[in-house]
Amino acid sequence: MTSLKLKITVSALALCLASTAVSAEDLRFTVWTGNEAHLNMLKGIADGFEATHDGVTVTFETIPAGDYIQKLTFQLAGGNPPDLGWMFEDSMPAFVAANVVAPLTATLEGTDGYDLADFSEPAMGLWKKDDEIYGVPFSTSPFMIYYNKDMFDAAGLEDPLALAEKGEWTMAKFREVSMALTKPGERVWGFEFKDGQGYDTRIMHAVMPAIRANGGDAWANGECGFDKPEAVEAIQTLHDMVFVDKSIVPPGEQGDYFSGASAMTINQISRASKMPDAGFNWGIAPLPSGPGGESPVIGQAGLVVFSKSQHVDLAKDFIAWMTNKENVAVMAQFFPPARASVLDSDAFTQANKLIPAEQMKNVAAAIKNGKVLPSHQKAPQILAAQKPRFDALWRADADVNASIGAICDAIKPQL
Amino acid sequence: MARASRAPWLTLKRREALEAWLFVSPTLAGFLVFFLGPLIAVVIYSMSEWNLLSGEQIFVGLANFHDALTVNPDFWHVIRNSVIFAIGLVPMNMALALTLAIALSRPRKGVVFFRTVFFAPVITSAVAWAIVWKFLLQGEGGTVNQLLSVVGIDGPNWLREPDWAMAAVIVTRVIKMVGLNMILYIAALQSIPRDYEEAARLEGASGWQVFRMVTWPLLAPTTLIIMVITSIGSFKVFDHIYLMTGGGPENGTLVLAFYIYEQAFEFFNVGYASALAMIMFVIVLALTIVQLILRQKGAT
Numbered sequence: 087m088t089s090l091k092l093k094i095t096v097s098a099l100a101l102c103l104a105s106t107a108v109s110a111e112d113l114r115f116t117v118w119t120g121n122e123a124h125l126n127m128l129k130g131i132a133d134g135f136e137a138t139h140d141g142v143t144v145t146f147e148t149i150p151a152g153d154y155i156q157k158l159t160f161q162l163a164g165g166n167p168p169d170l171g172w173m174f175e176d177s178m179p180a181f182v183a184a185n186v187v188a189p190l191t192a193t194l195e196g197t198d199g200y201d202l203a204d205f206s207e208p209a210m211g212l213w214k215k216d217d218e219i220y221g222v223p224f225s226t227s228p229f230m231i232y233y234n235k236d237m238f239d240a241a242g243l244e245d246p247l248a249l250a251e252k253g254e255w256t257m258a259k260f261r262e263v264s265m266a267l268t269k270p271g272e273r274v275w276g277f278e279f280k281d282g283q284g285y286d287t288r289i290m291h292a293v294m295p296a297i298r299a300n301g302g303d304a305w306a307n308g309e310c311g312f313d314k315p316e317a318v319e320a321i322q323t324l325h326d327m328v329f330v331d332k333s334i335v336p337p338g339e340q341g342d343y344f345s346g347a348s349a350m351t352i353n354q355i356s357r358a359s360k361m362p363d364a365g366f367n368w369g370i371a372p373l374p375s376g377p378g379g380e381s382p383v384i385g386q387a388g389l390v391v392f393s394k395s396q397h398v399d400l401a402k403d404f405i406a407w408m409t410n411k412e413n414v415a416v417m418a419q420f421f422p423p424a425r426a427s428v429l430d431s432d433a434f435t436q437a438n439k440l441i442p443a444e445q446m447k448n449v450a451a452a453i454k455n456g457k458v459l460p461s462h463q464k465a466p467q468i469l470a471a472q473k474p475r476f477d478a479l480w481r482a483d484a485d486v487n488a489s490i491g492a493i494c495d496a497i498k499p500q501l
Numbered sequence: 502m503a504r505a506s507r508a509p510w511l512t513l514k515r516r517e518a519l520e521a522w523l524f525v526s527p528t529l530a531g532f533l534v535f536f537l538g539p540l541i542a543v544v545i546y547s548m549s550e551w552n553l554l555s556g557e558q559i560f561v562g563l564a565n566f567h568d569a570l571t572v573n574p575d576f577w578h579v580i581r582n583s584v585i586f587a588i589g590l591v592p593m594n595m596a597l598a599l600t601l602a603i604a605l606s607r608p609r610k611g612v613v614f615f616r617t618v619f620f621a622p623v624i625t626s627a628v629a630w631a632i633v634w635k636f637l638l639q640g641e642g643g644t645v646n647q648l649l650s651v652v653g654i655d656g657p658n659w660l661r662e663p664d665w666a667m668a669a670v671i672v673t674r675v676i677k678m679v680g681l682n683m684i685l686y687i688a689a690l691q692s693i694p695r696d697y698e699e700a701a702r703l704e705g706a707s708g709w710q711v712f713r714m715v716t717w718p719l720l721a722p723t724t725l726i727i728m729v730i731t732s733i734g735s736f737k738v739f740d741h742i743y744l745m746t747g748g749g750p751e752n753g754t755l756v757l758a759f760y761i762y763e764q765a766f767e768f769f770n771v772g773y774a775s776a777l778a779m780i781m782f783v784i785v786l787a788l789t790i791v792q793l794i795l796r797q798k799g800a801t
């Protein structure tokens with residue numbers, strides 16, 4: 087009798103487990119946001135997918151941005167891969183090269199009404215390899231100039247937005263107003279690099295806008311671009327602004343834009359969330375143009391499916407769902423989209439409550455015309471190799487040409 | 502009620518041995534799983550080229566060691582930095598700890614307050630410590646340089662010039678950690694019987710002679726322990742460098758533990774990082790052995 091009971095119980099349990107394994111599929115989705123509003127929005131999108139896919143659940147797992155790539159890599163190496171996740175732009179080439187992200191083109195092309203051509207071409211460049219799509223950008227955020235309108239008004243200067251509308255917002259003008267707004271005795275500077283980290287973790291964000299405006303690039307096709315005349319001239323200008331004009335917050339000093347110590351800075355529109363606490367009138371404007379024309383610089387994040395996932399096809403379907411027109415419009419409130427149809431819509435220009443619609447139009451234009459920061463399969467090694475040479479560059483007595491030569495020598499083996 | 506008969510193989514000796522093993526087994530299991538296992542794994546990893554991301558793992562023998570010791574120019578630069586950090590930190594830390602301990606070992610008014618003040622940085626968050634010091638050590642606007650300018654000194658841009666950055670991280674590290682060694686020295690000083698000092702005084706010894714001939718020799722075992730743990734700690738320093746300078750400027754503060762972290766967690770070269778970790782292990786082991794030998798020579 088006991089033996090019979092035992093057999094029945096074991097059989098019932100096995101049946102339950104087997105049926106669970108067949109019907110329930112949980113997609114584990116790693117993200118680096120812990121923001122409640124972001125997560126609620128993502129869950130709302132997942133609810134729609136779950137409603138049409140019986141037994142499927144999507145779980146969002148937050149890993150802080152600073153640890154994201156490390157923990158993700160260890161999960162992949164440890165045989166515990168998430169099904170899909172967010173991906174940083176500079177990490178993508180290494181993930182593609184290591185064959186750990188799955189190709190998506192067939193799924194996206196095969197999804198009814200997806201309209202792959204709606205994604206702006208420059209925005210997709212980083213997420214493709216040999217015409218195969220490995221990721222879909224969900225946030226395509228251009229770098230914009232944030233300016234302290236009160237400081238411009240007090241100095242009797244036209245602000246960058248007004249200058250941009252007149253077509254006069256150039257690198258030369260940028261240098262001129264930066265100098266005019268600098269007050270050495272009061273520790274007020276004209277410009278601060280992104281988050282005050284332009285000499286440390288944000289070197290590329292510091293130098294690339296000026297280099298691109300001058301028609302140059304950091305590297306391309308395995309060649310170093312820092313030592314080309316366009317880039318050298320741009321870096322020399324920045325160096326002069328830091329050490330001759332003293333209009334950019336120098337290395338080793340803190341001159342936070344958000345607390346009023348600098349008149350301008352460069353950042354993405356997500357930083358607008360800090361502005362209500364800043365206590366001054368402000369605006370955003372395009373990056374200054376130069377001989378290279380208008381050269382918006384874009385920072386991106388994308389969605390990928392991990393090829394070691396147990397539910398690769400389902401995860402691909404979820405990416406197609408998440409990045410359809412409707413859901414991209416929903417995400418536009420936090421993450422600037424790469425879909426032209428959403429960029430052109432009022433839904434986008436009115437999505438950000440802190441930034442007026444006419445300024446958001448500049449954001450939309452920058453996304454359409456912008457170019458992502460240079461990336462590379464060995465980006466971490468390149469950044470580490472160039473960092474000490476940039477340290478040597480950012481000294482008052484530095485020989486700019488020689489320092490740039492040293493930067494190229496350091497990164498050439500990695501390129 | 503009859504007692505259950507004992508299995509014939511379970512002799513008293515075996516039973517005692519079994520009990521002993523059961524008692525130590527939790528610790529032993531922890532040691533094997535969390536210490537010995539990883540240690541052996543590091544030795545194996547160090548002989549492989551393993552890209553964590555792609556999962557490719559190739560046995561390369563001693564190639565990682567060969568590359569580090571003879572090919573990679575950064576390695577010797579990193580070793581040089583680690584040695585400078587240790588040479589700068591260990592004597593300064595020990596001298597300051599001993600001075601503070603001598604000043605604060607006797608029960609005087611306010612002594613507890615000062616002990617607390619000097620020990621507080623030890624338990625302060627490393628992150629908070631680094632943020633405050635980065636703020637104080639700014640170029641022209643930093644408090645340190647403003648204080649120096651009062652006495653006519655034009656202070657350097659501390660964290661942006663390689664040599665000064667190394668000096669700055671050493672000094673701020675000493676200030677943060679000196680409290681720990683101070684407490685060890687205070688405990689040692691308080692355990693020295695007062696009779697020895699009184700006897701020396703009766704013989705006419707001066708304060709310096711009492712310290713030189715009585716206190717210092719009796720502190721030798723503590724000094725050795727402090728020297729060993731401070732040296733090891735200085736070679737393993739990571740958080741302080743990571744937070745204060747990130748190894749910069751110009752790799753001026755790139756020390757071995759930080760370099761290992763960079764190789765493993767930023768470049769995902771686990772094999773190479775493991776080889777570097779083995780080299781660090783050997784250096785620390787050698788340091789400890791040398792200090793123990795010196796101690797034994799001193800004792801004889």
